Amino acid sequence: MLPEERPDVPREAEEEETGRRAGVERRARRRRYRPVLPSIIMGNVRSLPNKMDELAALDPASAGTAELDGFYTLLRADRSKESGKRKGGGLAVLVNDRWCNPGHITVKEQLCCKDIELLAVSMRPYYLLREFTHALVVVVYIPPFANADAACDVLLSAVSRLQTQHPDALLLISGDFNHASPSSSLPKFTQYVTCHTRDNKTLDLFYANTKEAYHSLPLPPLGRADHNLVHLLPVYKTLVHRQPAVTRTVKKWSEEAEEALKDCFNTTLWDVFSDAHGEDIDSLTHCLTDYINFCVENTVPTRTVHGASPTASPGLPRTLRLSGSPEGEEESFCVWK
Structure with a gap:
């Protein structure tokens, strides 16, 4: 095969075009x-x-x-x-x-x-x-x-x-x-x-x-x-x-947010939790979980997302669209x- 010749690949087997924004509504508009x-x-x-x-x-x-x-x-x-x-x-x-x-x-x-x-x-x-x-x-x-x-x-x-x-x-x-x-x-x-x-x-x-x-x-x-x-x-x-569009709040994770959360955990006196609850494992677990969630809420920034309802685009493990149709x-x- 010469360099300038292109192999005969079925259109439905071609890779999907890159550079397009994702989203159910955007695909519907196309x-x-x-x-x-x-x-x-x-x-x-x-x-x-x-x-x-x-x-x-x-x-x-x-x-x-x-x-x-x-x-x-x-x-x-x-x-x-x-x-x-x-x-x-x-x-x-x-x-x-x-x-x-x-x-x-x-x-x-x-x-x-x-x-x-x-x-x-x-x-x-x-x-x-x-x-x-x-x-x-x-x-x-x-x-x-x-x-x-x-x-x-x-x-x-x-x-x-x-x-x-x-x-x-x-x-x-x-x-x-x-x-x-x-x-x-x-x-x-x-x-x-x-x-x-x-x-x-x-x-x-x-x-x-x-x-x-x-x-x-x-x-x-x-x-x-x-x-x-x-x-x-x-x-x-x-x-x-x-279905109507919904507004959700999601965490915006980044390397800076992860580093800030690590610093927060490194400066925490974890012994205070174990001393306060002693042998009560359940109470200690709830307390630590609440504290970790508190640190995440105050360290990781959030953003509001406006889009389709999750039930309108179920995350089923299947591919129903082949590019090149x-x-x-x-x-x-x-x-x-």
């Missing part, structure tokens, strides 16, 4: 016009091969091309014989590569039976709020002839397993539920589809485990499909903006059934 949650297009399209041109036209990044390679990562759950149908069908999730690296996408669960078809996918995107460890997407199809109660039980079991394994994840459930309504089985989830998806009925539903997260807009059907598409736009307000993302991922 991403002011970017959605904090993924934007989603969902719908029952009946078949995909004959609709690839229209599908590509939904995203300006891939408009004018008949293929989606290089723009989306496709995850499929083809229909099996256990479904009771002879041909066709299945679930598919298209993930925008601008939103999540293909190497950070994992299929967590896949199920196909006569009552329900289910595909659960785990994603660790380039950027996600500190409130969530990662994103879990569950795609569901419940046939019209299925047992609604049995299908909801299977869905509830799968969601419960995912929540037990990943309690802090953003969990999204999308699907064509037909006559089944899992709202009673998922009391802690919010349903966001408010428009009709087939004639005057709302068969396609979308659930999330957080409130006030999305706003739904109807889109025309894809090709000759009998279901309208639904565009889920993120309207989520981050925790740091929902692509700019100007469109639909983060699309769900098709």
Whole structure:
């Protein structure tokens, strides 16, 4: 490799730029016009091969091309014989590569039976709020002839397993539920589809485990499909903006403050404490602790800090943002059934 050549390093693996001031609010201002949650297009399209041109036209990044390679990562759950149908069908999730690296996408669960078809996918995107460890997407199809109660039980079991394994994840459930309504089985989830998806009925539903997260807009059907598409736009307000700012007083430690505190301790007659309390260890410990705190209060300067509440930026041991994430993302991922 010549000296002037630069190695081919993935953008998400590059080191984060230095020289920027830290802080949750500053990071939020830098991403002011970017959605904090993924934007989603969902719908029952009946078949995909004959609709690839229209599908590509939904995203300006891939408009004018008949293929989606290089723009989306496709995850499929083809229909099996256990479904009771002879041909066709299945679930598919298209993930925008601008939103999540293909190497950070994992299929967590896949199920196909006569009552329900289910595909659960785990994603660790380039950027996600500190409130969530990662994103879990569950795609569901419940046939019209299925047992609604049995299908909801299977869905509830799968969601419960995912929540037990990943309690802090953003969990999204999308699907064509037909006559089944899992709202009673998922009391802690919010349903966001408010428009009709087939004639005057709302068969396609979308659930999330957080409130006030999305706003739904109807889109025309894809090709000759009998279901309208639904565009889920993120309207989520981050925790740091929902909670009021707080004012805290912190110690301003420095080498000068440490030296002054050492001088204070060196000039202290420690025998006075032991003589006054004798063999009472508990009383001696409390007295020494109060004296040390008194010295710190009078020696180390303090300053007032005005910022976000500690609960708005939990100190969880995780890294959710990789530097070098692509700019100007469109639909983060699309769900098709």
